[in-house]
Amino acid sequence: MTEHSPFALEFKDPSREVERAVAELRFGRPIILEDRSRALAVLALDAVSPALYDQFASVVGQKHELFLTRNRAEKLGITRASDIVAPLRNVSFHQASELAYTPGTKHLSAWRKANELESASAELASTALLLPAMVCAEVERDDKRFSSCCTLDHAQLSASSNVRQSFQIVARTPVPLETFGYADFVVFRGGLAQKDQVAIVVGKPDVSKPVPIRIHSSCITGDLCGSLKCDCGDQLRNGLDLLAKAGGGVLLYLDQEGRGTGIGAKMRAYGFQHRGMDTIDADAQLGFGADHRRYEAAVAMLKLLNIDEVIVYTNNPTKIAALSDAGILVHARSAVTGRVTSENEFYLRTKTARAGHMLDVDALIAAE
Numbered sequence: 519m520t521e522h523s524p525f526a527l528e529f530k531d532p533s534r535e536v537e538r539a540v541a542e543l544r545f546g547r548p549i550i551l552e553d554r555s556r557a558l559a560v561l562a563l564d565a566v567s568p569a570l571y572d573q574f575a576s577v578v579g580q581k582h583e584l585f586l587t588r589n590r591a592e593k594l595g596i597t598r599a600s601d602i603v604a605p606l607r608n609v610s611f612h613q614a615s616e617l618a619y620t621p622g623t624k625h626l627s628a629w630r631k632a633n634e635l636e637s638a639s640a641e642l643a644s645t646a647l648l649l650p651a652m653v654c655a656e657v658e659r660d661d662k663r664f665s666s667c668c669t670l671d672h673a674q675l676s677a678s679s680n681v682r683q684s685f686q687i688v689a690r691t692p693v694p695l696e697t698f699g700y701a702d703f704v705v706f707r708g709g710l711a712q713k714d715q716v717a718i719v720v721g722k723p724d725v726s727k728p729v730p731i732r733i734h735s736s737c738i739t740g741d742l743c744g745s746l747k748c749d750c751g752d753q754l755r756n757g758l759d760l761l762a763k764a765g766g767g768v769l770l771y772l773d774q775e776g777r778g779t780g781i782g783a784k785m786r787a788y789g790f791q792h793r794g795m796d797t798i799d800a801d802a803q804l805g806f807g808a809d810h811r812r813y814e815a816a817v818a819m820l821k822l823l824n825i826d827e828v829i830v831y832t833n834n835p836t837k838i839a840a841l842s843d844a845g846i847l848v849h850a851r852s853a854v855t856g857r858v859t860s861e862n863e864f865y866l867r868t869k870t871a872r873a874g875h876m877l878d879v880d881a882l883i884a885a886e
């Protein structure tokens with residue numbers, strides 16, 4: 519345990535250091551990520567300006583390299599199932615961006631397998647909701663040229679993981695909903711570099727019995743604007759309806775836009791889907807895996823609401839597994855569906871075929 523001086527305010531715990539590094543990357547500034555043997559200057563390509571990219575390249579004498587995940591590497595024709603790093607000497611910002619996330623780019627002449635530190639830098643980008651494409655350069659420890667940059671020890675990244683489960687309730691207030699009458703909105707704060715999360719308590723669920731719950735990931739396009747490209751808006755409203763009909767329950771509305779990749783990445787991926795790609799391949803072009811959501815917040819929220827046994831409204835087996843793995847007893851699973859539209863049918867079929875969702879799209883169409 520760190521000893522704190524009674525005469526100073528100290529914020530030296532690992533999670534604060536990680537959050538600082540994440541914020542720096544989001545603002546397009548370099549950080550230094552180091553372990554016992556080396557130091558890596560890192561920029562997130564998604565956030566950096568072309569001018570700072572050029573400046574970084576010249577400061578490190580054109581020895582900068584581009585980290586790409588194995589998902590992106592596969593799209594560049596490299597099928598060795600590892601994260602990779604490619605040299606960027608004399609590669610412009612525009613060309614680097616093409617390598618990182620433009621479909622159809624094939625001109626990667628040289629690359630090597632990424633090391634652990636380089637892969638860890640992409641983990642930070644993912645926490646910052648940025649694309650996992652990093653501009654890296656190995657530098658000396660305590661390199662004066664980067665003295666004004668935030669430095670993060672790799673060990674602090676793993677040491678901060680317990681914070682992901684740490685939440686507290688900030689407010690609990692009833693809100694009158696058009697269809698359901700008053701529902702309590704409970705706001706939770708905590709986690710690692712996370713926004714506030716919300717639980718909507720419909721009716722008066724009895725926590726001494728299995729509580730009906732829905733874990734819903736935010737979808738600005740579907741939930742808010744009625745986009746026809748997905749089933750989220752319907753699932754949100756039908757989910758609340760099912761909880762009310764079950765005699766009361768809790769909907770956890772998680773800040774996990776774009777399956778945890780963020781709205782920026784999701785809209786880039788939508789652009790690729792307009793060209794015919796499915797939802798998973800579109801994300802892979804950007805370097806992402808099939809699903810980046812984490813459920814520590816959901817588990818912490820349930821525990822703070824004194825809920826440890828549930829009936830879950832979902833078609834997604836990953837959500838059930840995440841709850842069970844965290845010690846929440848899942849008594850049953852119930853389906854929650856939406857309308858099938860010509861715009862979302864391919865998306866729904868992809869979720870079933872490639873992400874194991876328990877959804878019979880043909881039966882839904884037949885029932886309409």
Ligand SMILES: Nc1nc2c(ncn2[C@@H]2O[C@H](COP(=O)(O)OP(=O)(O)OP(=O)(O)O)[C@@H](O)[C@H]2O)c(=O)[nH]1
Pocket residue numbers: 733734735736737738748749750753774775776777778779783784787788797801831832833834837875
């Ligand atoms: N990256 C990406 N995310 C998408 C796309 N379409 C929808 N999403 C996101 O997918 C998530 C869907 O959330 P949910 O409806 O809670 O989850 P689900 O995995 O469908 O599971 P259930 O609805 O519980 O069956 C939300 O975070 C959406 O923002 C897409 O094409 N690309």
Ligand SMILES: [Zn+2]
Pocket residue numbers: 737739740741748749750751
């Ligand atoms: Zn959606």
